[in-house]
Amino acid sequence: MVQKNKQPPSAAKPQAAKAAAPAEPKRRGRPRAYEPDVALGRALELFRRDGFAATSLDDLSAATGMNRPSLYGAFGDKRALYIKSYQRYRDEARAAMIEIFRAEAPLRDRLARIYAIALDIYLSGASGPRGCFTVMTAASEAVSDPDIRAMVLEGLTEMDKAFSTCFRLAKERGELPEGADPIALAQLASATIHTIAIRARAHVPRKELEAIVQGAIDVMCGPK
Template sequence: MVQKGKNLPEIKQQGPRRRGRPRAYEPDVALGKALDLFRKGGFAATSLDDLSAATGMNRPSLYGAFGDKRELYIKSYTRYRADARAAMIEIFRGDMPIRERLKRIYAAALDIYVADVSAPQGCFTVMTAASEAVADPEIRAMVLDGFAELDKAFESCFRRAKEKGELPPSADPGVLAQLASATIHTLAIRSRARVPRNELEAIANGAIAVMCGGGMP
């Protein structure tokens, strides 16, 4: 029985609880998982079921977060390029002899290509995006932009080295830049074929010797 005169605590009426849908994934993590799959198998061989299993997201969630499969591929490639740029930008910008700079650039590239020694994935650009570029104008533009960006970065390095007297007056920074980029691509292809890292490093050192015009570094 309720006694008169007693102050009773106020009972607030609570409506039905709203059952929100907590985000079950981290977008950056999910994108990284998708990136790994695309690097490993390419666009065509990577199914939506594969992507769903790797990211832990069902198809509607994938579509809602990243768009269709092609959009997710492009976002993955964009992420790859950003990560690669971040890994190398300080080496390109730093103040060091050209031989040391090239050696460090190629070492950083190999760190990316053979991060997983049991399943080296090589370079996203060379191993998968270049294939998709044949039929997809947007991806082709991205690939060509990536090539141009790398060439330009290398050319700047060789130009500074020439100004400091590290290269002969006859050296052409533009041509050397293309050779340096071609060496990056060669390392990417051979790493995908599981050529041992010590052999890849020997290729890089030989290329450095040729580009810098002298004996082995």
């Protein structure tokens, strides 16, 4: 029961922790046989593919290389692990997009790049396209679980807001006509994200998804 494929020791230090936690402060007992961050990544993969209910602790145990008690000790029960996975997913997604949202570039370019990244996220995955965690599994749990619901809502409005400032800026720069409504446009932009997430899950090929994105951009930005 050991974590296979542990990352090469030098690479990808999970720069999450408190910035300056230099080396290990010499922990006391038996050393961990797993890297919490890679384990969480594996759990995320599973939850994302199969959803909460269809992912068993045995599956998680096998995927993370941790046995159940360790899993439990490190992350809490199944629901806690699910929530942590979702948090991780959102952090990663945000990290992948935030720079482009901030970048100084023409509206069309920025949108195109955002959607390209979204497609990368949704379509990759060893066992078929993975879709979007928020759309595919979290939204399902959201009906009955208030905590997850809050996270989903937060994620949705975060995306709306990012798009909204994007359009507002473009309008100020004269890239959009006077009558354009940044908020309505932002919600359409989010809707486009959602629709490609769903379609990706149904194995719609990337080419078609790109066509949808292009069409949406054209409508939102007006004629070239």
